[in-house]
Amino acid sequence: MMQExxxxxxxxxxxxxxxxxxxxxxxxxxxxxxxxxxxxxxxxGEVFGLLGPNGAxxxxxxxMLATLIKPDSGDAVINGSSITSDxxxxxxxIGFLTSELKLExxxxxxxxxxxxxxxxGVAPEVRNERKKRLFEKFGIDxxxxxxxxxxSTGMKQKVSLVISLVNDPQIIIFDEPTNGLDVITAKVVTxxxxxxxxxxxxxxxxxxxxSLIEKICDxxxxxxxxxxxxxxxxxNITAEKSLEDKFFEIYEExxxxxx
Amino acid sequence: MKKNILTIMKKExxxxxxxxxxxxxxxxxxxxxxxxxxxxxxxxxxxxxxxxEDYVYQVYTVNLPESFQDLKSDEAIHITEIETADEAGAVKxxxxxxxxxxLAVFPADFDEAVxxxxxxxxxxxxxxxxxxxxxxxxxxxxxxxSFCEIFxxxxxxxxxxxxxxxxxxxxxxxxxxxxxxxxxxxxxxPMLMMVFLFSGCIAIAPESIxxxxxxxxxxxxxxxxxxxxxxxxxxxxxxxxxxxxxxISSFLGTxxxxxxxxxxxxxxxxxxxxxxxxxxxxMLLLVILSTVLLIIGMxxxxxxxxxxxxxxxxxxxxxxxxxxxxxxxxxxxxxxxEGFYWYLIPLYNSVQCMSGIFSFTMLPVNLIITVxxxxxxxxxxVGGLTKIFDSEKIMYS
Numbered sequence: 001m002m003q004e005x006x007x008x009x010x011x012x013x014x015x016x017x018x019x020x021x022x023x024x025x026x027x028x029x030x031x032x033x034x035x036x037x038x039x040x041x042x043x044x045g046e047v048f049g050l051l052g053p054n055g056a057x058x059x060x061x062x063x064m065l066a067t068l069i070k071p072d073s074g075d076a077v078i079n080g081s082s083i084t085s086d087x088x089x090x091x092x093x094i095g096f097l098t099s100e101l102k103l104e105x106x107x108x109x110x111x112x113x114x115x116x117x118x119x120x121g122v123a124p125e126v127r128n129e130r131k132k133r134l135f136e137k138f139g140i141d142x143x144x145x146x147x148x149x150x151x152s153t154g155m156k157q158k159v160s161l162v163i164s165l166v167n168d169p170q171i172i173i174f175d176e177p178t179n180g181l182d183v184i185t186a187k188v189v190t191x192x193x194x195x196x197x198x199x200x201x202x203x204x205x206x207x208x209x210x211s212l213i214e215k216i217c218d219x220x221x222x223x224x225x226x227x228x229x230x231x232x233x234x235x236n237i238t239a240e241k242s243l244e245d246k247f248f249e250i251y252e253e254x255x256x257x258x259x
Numbered sequence: 260m261k262k263n264i265l266t267i268m269k270k271e272x273x274x275x276x277x278x279x280x281x282x283x284x285x286x287x288x289x290x291x292x293x294x295x296x297x298x299x300x301x302x303x304x305x306x307x308x309x310x311x312e313d314y315v316y317q318v319y320t321v322n323l324p325e326s327f328q329d330l331k332s333d334e335a336i337h338i339t340e341i342e343t344a345d346e347a348g349a350v351k352x353x354x355x356x357x358x359x360x361x362l363a364v365f366p367a368d369f370d371e372a373v374x375x376x377x378x379x380x381x382x383x384x385x386x387x388x389x390x391x392x393x394x395x396x397x398x399x400x401x402x403x404x405s406f407c408e409i410f411x412x413x414x415x416x417x418x419x420x421x422x423x424x425x426x427x428x429x430x431x432x433x434x435x436x437x438x439x440x441x442x443x444x445x446x447x448x449p450m451l452m453m454v455f456l457f458s459g460c461i462a463i464a465p466e467s468i469x470x471x472x473x474x475x476x477x478x479x480x481x482x483x484x485x486x487x488x489x490x491x492x493x494x495x496x497x498x499x500x501x502x503x504x505x506x507i508s509s510f511l512g513t514x515x516x517x518x519x520x521x522x523x524x525x526x527x528x529x530x531x532x533x534x535x536x537x538x539x540x541x542m543l544l545l546v547i548l549s550t551v552l553l554i555i556g557m558x559x560x561x562x563x564x565x566x567x568x569x570x571x572x573x574x575x576x577x578x579x580x581x582x583x584x585x586x587x588x589x590x591x592x593x594x595x596x597e598g599f600y601w602y603l604i605p606l607y608n609s610v611q612c613m614s615g616i617f618s619f620t621m622l623p624v625n626l627i628i629t630v631x632x633x634x635x636x637x638x639x640x641v642g643g644l645t646k647i648f649d650s651e652k653i654m655y656s
Contacts, residue, residue, distance in 0.1 A: 066482055069651040092484035100655075101482065102475035106274055118266045119483040163479075 002043035005171055005202045006065070010074035011038040013060050034060040036226035037074070042171075042202050042219075047193065049217035049234075050206040051247065057226040058206035059098070062175045065204070066096040078171055092120065097164040098175035105149035109140050109159045112148070113166060120167035127166070134162045138188065154185040161189065172196060174205045178212060190215060210244045222247060224254045263485045267493025268500075271467065275501055285462050285501065289455065290508030297516035316360045316402040319350045324369035326413070336402070354391055360399045361406060362391040373417070437534040437619075443521055445618035446590055449610045451513050452506070453586035456547065457579060459505030460554045464498050465571035468562035468644075472654065481648065491644035495555055495637065502551040510547070535617075542616050542626055549633035550609040554582075556640030563647035582606060589614045595621060602628040605636050 013035040022028065035057040042048040050058045063069045065076055067087040075082055081089030103112055110131075117127040135141040138158040143151060148159065157180065165172070177193065178186040193203060193216050207213060213220055213234065220243075221231040230237065230250055237246055275281055316336045323330075323340055331338050341347060353359035365388055366372055372386040388410060392403035424431045471477040480490060514532055558575055565571035585606045595615030602608040608629040615621035647653050 068478065068482060069655065088484045088486065091482055096482050100475055101479040103479060104274070104471075104474070104476045106277065111273070115266065115270055116479075116483065119263060119480070119485050121262075121484075 002045070004041050005044050006042040006048075006076065006078050006204065007039075008041070008061070008065065008074070008076040009039050011035055011061065011064055011071045011076060012073045013057075013064060013069070014072055033226050035064070035071075038223070038226070038228050039074075040221050040228055040231050042204055044170075044202055045197065045200040046218040047197050047203045047205065047216045049213040049220045050204070050223055051208065051210075051213055051220055052206075052223035053208060053251070056223045058223055059175055061223070062096075062098065062173050062204070062206055065090075066094060066098075066173055067091055068096075092167065093169060093171060095164040095167065095169035095172045096175075097161055097173070097177060099179065101160065101164075103148045103156070103160060103163065106147060108145050108147055109135070109151075109162070110144040112159070112163055116163050116166045122167060130166070130168060134165065137192070138162055154181055157181060158185065158188075161192075169201075171202045172204070174203065176207055177205055178207070178209065210242075210247070214238075214243055222250055224251060227254075229254050263489040264493040264496065267485075267490055268497040271494065271497035272500075274467075275463070275497075285459065286504050286508050289459065289505055290510075290512035293455075293509055293512035294516045297513065297520045301516065301520035314398060316398060317358070318361045318363065318402060318406075319347075319359060320363045320365070321347060322365040322367050322369065323363070324365055326370050327409075330409075351391060354393050354399065357393055357396040357399065360392070360396065360402045362389075363406065364389040364391070436531045440518070440531055440534050441618045444517070445595075445614045445616075447517060448510075448513065448617055449589035449613035450586040452510060452547065452613055453550075453582055453606070453610060455509035455513070456502065456506040456551055457554055457582045459509065460498070460502040460551065460558050461572075461575055461579070462505070463501050464555055464558040465562040465565070465568050465575065467494060467498055468559050469565045469571035470568045472563070472565075473567045477648075478655070481654065487648040488641065488645040490648055491559075491641050495552065495559055495641055495644065498559070499548070499552045499555045502555050503548055506547055506551055539616055539619075542621060543613065545630050546609055546612040546616070546626065549630045549637075550606070552637040553605055553609075553633045553640070556637045556644070560640055560643050560647065563644055564653060585610055595625070597622065597625075599625055599628055601625075603632055605633065608632065 012033070014031045014033050017025070017027070017030060017032050022030070038057070038061055040048070050061065052058050060069070064071050065078065065083060067083050067090050070084065075084050077083075078090050079093045081093060083090050107115070113131045113135075114127065117124075117131075122130070132141075135144055138161070140155070140159055140162060143155055148156060151159065161177070174193075177189055181189060190212065193205070196203060197216070203216075205212070205217070217234050219231070219233050220237055222229050234243070237243065240246070241249075275285075314335070318330075318336050318338050320338055320340050321342070323338070330336060341350065347362065347364065350359050350362045354362060366386045369386055369388075376385055378385070390403060390406055393399040394403075468477075471480075481487070518532060557578060558571075561574045561578065562568075562571040565574050588607065589610050595611045595618065596602075601611055602625045608625075612621065612626055612629045615625070
């Protein structure tokens with residue numbers, strides 16, 4: 001039996017809807033349920049993919065797991081730390097990458113790596129070795145002393161990715177890791193995720209890109225309208241038909257809409 | 260705990276001091292600007308009230324009496340005696356054009372009329388001297404005042420019953436340089452300092468807190484295992500140090516140039532900044548430091564609640580007005596309040612302390628109350644900022 005490193009239990013999150021938004025969506029309800037009793041688990045050394053359309057609640061789920069926001073009810077335990085009772089414990093154990101976490105333009109990748117390492121309490125020797133390895137892998141070494149403001153979009157994203165790993169986390173949560181990247185950088189990131197998997201890390205990714213799921217995920221959870229409708233191994237889900245066809249079949253069933 | 264606060268402070272300093280333009284505009288420029296401006300104003304006042312030394316006043320007289328003939332020997336005055344009413348008309352036109360400085364018209368037999376006149380028994384009006392001048396012209400007003408003075412002295416000399424302060428070389432005014440300096444500094448500096456401190460803080464705090472929020476960089480800090488309170492304290496401490504440097508720069512600029520400015524306005528003011536001792540400056544530094552902490556705390560809370568730097572700038576305006584109003588209370592004079600309860604009021608206590616220090620009337624106990632109470636208020640504000648950093652509604656809405 002593989003060790004369970006992440007377990008989400010009945011996570012719920014509701015957002016207030018502004019008057020303006022109510023008019024746009026033609027609804028009189030004042031709240032929107034973004035995540036509705038979501039439960040799943042991820043095991044050591046596996047890549048778990050959250051698949052779903054825009055607005056399904058993927059990002060909200062990941063933000064709750066990363067302790068940026070608090071669930072209304074439910075809980076999740078990440079490597080022994082609860083996101084509600086021990087958020088700082090969770091923060092020290094995970095690496096979280098999402099496009100909304102920005103790096104300060106004024107600083108260089110080198111400075112930022114050291115700065116965040118200090119906040120995670122990483123010893124300087126360990127930090128230097130880790131920095132050298134990661135910077136080389138992503139080709140950041142030649143840009144190590146260039147201010148973030150002057151880096152290309154792709155390079156910025158690579159620096160963000162490297163910074164999210166300063167604490168060498170056992171559990172890595174990536175929200176749309178290849179969004180906005182060119183094909184070459186996207187491949188570098190995908191290959192790196194496979195390497196991390198080989199290192200027995202647990203990786204949780206959210207995406208709406210089928211090929212990414214097919215390439216790296218062991219298990220998949222399909223989220224539609226805040227609910228986890230299917231959660232199974234990739235092999236089981238794609239036993240009869242391709243992931244894409246299977247997804248649309250499920251979506252029609254649940255959302256009741258013809259795609 | 261301490262380590263993360265230091266890490267945050269180091270980062271804030273690296274951000275600030277790494278940007279030469281920011282250092283120049285926030286720290287060097289305020290002091291320099293104030294010094295240049297005040298010195299310039301001082302010189303401007305001085306030149307307005309003093310006429311060039313080699314200037315010769317153009318004075319025209321009609322019927323200049325015997326008793327004032329020795330005016331002619333004054334090298335600074337050129338006296339032209341005129342005879343006719345026509346000529347006098349021409350001189351008046353010149354006065355209007357600021358080409359002549361003064362026209363003095365005496366009665367035909369001035370000396371005799373004065374000798375014959377007795378204010379106790381006289382029926383008619385006293386002999387009259389008409390002095391025509393132009394108050395807009397600097398030289399004309401000056402010579403007008405001198406002539407008034409000369410004639411008044413002459414008049415009192417004619418009927419001298421007693422004198423006031425006539426002994427030469429005797430010191431009658433016991434106001435020392437120290438008193439004058441204390442009076443002016445305790446009126447002006449607390450107000451100016453509050454304004455400078457506030458504008459120094461407003462230049463950095465919204466950028467560091469609302470700016471980081473706006474750019475999404477603060478979320479990156481919030482996913483690290485650092486405590487929210489460490490982030491809040493680290494921010495407020497580092498911003499306060501920068502605010503303090505900016506405040507000290509403005510203070511030095513003012514302190515050094517204020518005597519020049521006040522000296523320019525009036526010849527009687529003797530001011531000397533050396534009357535303040537090291538202890539005065541240490542007290543002042545304590546007050547300023549605790550005030551900066553408090554102001555940074557207040558602006559940080561407002562910035563934390565704002566979505567953008569721009570919004571924070573607008574939201575800070577009411578606080579700025581309050582600070583200005585409180586600052587002006589020092590202008591009302593009267594020295595520092597003595598009751599300790601006045602020193603429990605934030606910001607007002609700082610103004611009172613500075614006023615007290617500059618006028619040498621500061622009670623040490625009130626200074627201690629001010630510093631302690633300001634630190635307590637700041638800690639409460641740190642707590643508030645921690646709550647803000649912890650609130651997803653405020654941070655990610």
